[in-house]
Amino acid sequence: MKTILEIQKLDRQIKLLNREVEKCPASVDFKKYKQILQEGRTRFEQLESQANEIIKSYNNAANKYNKLKGNSEIIRKRNTKDIDLDSVNSLITDANSLVGELSEENRRVEDLVRKSEEIVRKSAELSNKLTEAKRRSGSIKAKIEEKKQEVAPKIAEIEKKIKELEPKVQDKEKYAKYKEMKQKGIFPVYVYIEDVFCGGCKVELSLNFIEKLKTKKMLTCEHCGRIIMLDK
Ligand SMILES: [Zn+2]
Known part of the structure; x- marks a missing residue:
C-alpha cells in the first residue's frame, strides 16, 4: 500500500503541473476566445434567419404592391366620360384607399430596408470581432504550447519515477x-x-x-x- 500511496503522490504532482498549464493566462484567454467564436457562430445563424424572414416579408410586400398596381390600372381604365355622380364617389373612395394601402405598403418596405441595413451592419461588426478573435487565438495557442513544453520534462521525470515504483507494488489488485x-x-x-x-x-x-x-x-x-x- 505504501508504494501505491507514493505513486498517488507522484500522480498528484503531475496533475498539479497539468493544472498549471490549464490555469495559465493564455489558457484562460483561449477559453474566452473559443467562447467568443462559439457565440459569434450562434449570432451569425440568428442574423441569417432574420435576414431570411426579411426576404420573405419583402417578397410578400412586392406581391401586394403588384396587386395594388393592378387595381390602379383598373381604376385608370374606367370610362370616366359618361360617369354618374355615384360612380365618381366610388371611384374617389377606391383611389383614396389605394393611396392609403400603397403608402402603408411603402412604409413596410422602408422598415424592411432599415432592418436589412441593421443586419448588414451587425454582421460586419461581428465578422470583424471574429476575425480578431481568430487571429489572437493563434498566438495564444503558441503561448499555451510554450507552457506545455515547459512542464513536459518535469512530467516525464515524474512518470519515470512511477515506472520505477510500479514493479514494487505488492497488492496488484x-x-x-x-x-x-x-x-x-x-x-x-x-x-x-x-x-x-x-x-x-x-x-x-x-x-x-x-x-x-x-x-x-x-x-x-x-x-x-x-x-x-x-x-x-
Ligand atoms: Zn467520499
Whole structure:
C-alpha cells in the first residue's frame, strides 16, 4: 500500500503541473476566445434567419404592391366620360384607399430596408470581432504550447519515477483499482478518514460506517466512491 500511496503522490504532482498549464493566462484567454467564436457562430445563424424572414416579408410586400398596381390600372381604365355622380364617389373612395394601402405598403418596405441595413451592419461588426478573435487565438495557442513544453520534462521525470515504483507494488489488485478509478477521473483514489469525514469528498460518515472501517481498515465511500483508509 505504501508504494501505491507514493505513486498517488507522484500522480498528484503531475496533475498539479497539468493544472498549471490549464490555469495559465493564455489558457484562460483561449477559453474566452473559443467562447467568443462559439457565440459569434450562434449570432451569425440568428442574423441569417432574420435576414431570411426579411426576404420573405419583402417578397410578400412586392406581391401586394403588384396587386395594388393592378387595381390602379383598373381604376385608370374606367370610362370616366359618361360617369354618374355615384360612380365618381366610388371611384374617389377606391383611389383614396389605394393611396392609403400603397403608402402603408411603402412604409413596410422602408422598415424592411432599415432592418436589412441593421443586419448588414451587425454582421460586419461581428465578422470583424471574429476575425480578431481568430487571429489572437493563434498566438495564444503558441503561448499555451510554450507552457506545455515547459512542464513536459518535469512530467516525464515524474512518470519515470512511477515506472520505477510500479514493479514494487505488492497488492496488484489494489493498484489495478487505483488505475481504474484514476482513469475515470476520481482522484485521489485512496484517502484517509478525517475525523468523521471522508478525506476525499468531505461527507460525514455514519457511525456504522466508521465502526466497519475500524475492523476492515479500508472501505469505499458511499458518496464519492473513493477508498477511505483508517490510519496514517
Ligand atoms: Zn467520499
